Amino acid sequence: MSSIETKKINAILIVEVMGRPPEHLVETLENIAKQIGTEKGIRLVEKKITSPVLMKDQKDFYTSFAEIEVEVDDILNLAILMFKDMPAHIEILSPQIISLANSGWNDILNELTRRLHGYEEIVRILQNEKMILENKVKEFLPRPNVTEINKEKIKPKKGKK
Known part of the structure; x- marks a missing residue:
């Protein structure tokens, strides 16, 4: 440097x-x-x-x-x-x-850039792994039965004619 x-x-x-x-x-x-x-x-x-x-x-x-x-x-x-x-x-x-000198600043800024790119790569990997885990959790959660939901929406209201 x-x-x-x-x-x-x-x-x-x-x-x-x-x-x-x-x-x-x-x-x-x-x-x-x-x-x-x-x-x-x-x-x-x-x-x-x-x-x-x-x-x-x-x-x-x-x-x-x-x-x-x-x-x-x-x-x-x-x-x-x-x-x-x-x-x-x-x-x-x-x-x-x-x-x-300029070369000294270049060394520092290039090291800074290299490290930031490394951190960004780690963040992207963690975000993808998080999304995969969330999707796997959703697979195991109980899902409501669609026909039961539709029956609830269609039920006639009582007391009004």
């Missing part, structure tokens, strides 16, 4: 998880942080994982988050990380100004 500035980018990611049991949340966040640190062009600087907290109005359902500081080689690595791990928040700490 061509960038005018070749400084590395430092950023903090907030990754949230929810579920149960609470110890599973900490383990999941540890695994996410570890996986982020193994990505090409990304170095894990620091991680802070909060203790799981019982969610308001939920029985036995917890939430937790990790604050993960990373150093990435370029903005494309940060964009890929954003789509791959879907953090709740990203804050770029440094540098203050990030300049990109």
Whole structure:
């Protein structure tokens, strides 16, 4: 990727998880942080994982988050990380100004487009599977007898002549 500035980018990611049991949340966040640190062009600087907290109005359902500081080689690595791990928040700490050549923007926009097309394909597949399941459910639902419905419509009204 061509960038005018070749400084590395430092950023903090907030990754949230929810579920149960609470110890599973900490383990999941540890695994996410570890996986982020193994990505090409990304170095894990620091991680802070909060203790799981019982969610308001939920029985036995917890939430937790990790604050993960990373150093990435370029903005494309940060964009890929954003789509791959879907953090709740990203804050770029440094540098203050990030300049990109056209080719750098092309790389980011093409990655964005590729990911969106992948998500669109998944949505279409799920919509088709949903329609198939709905049709199968309709096959098993009891259907009213057509002759009984017609008899109800034709019945003479009582009391009027």
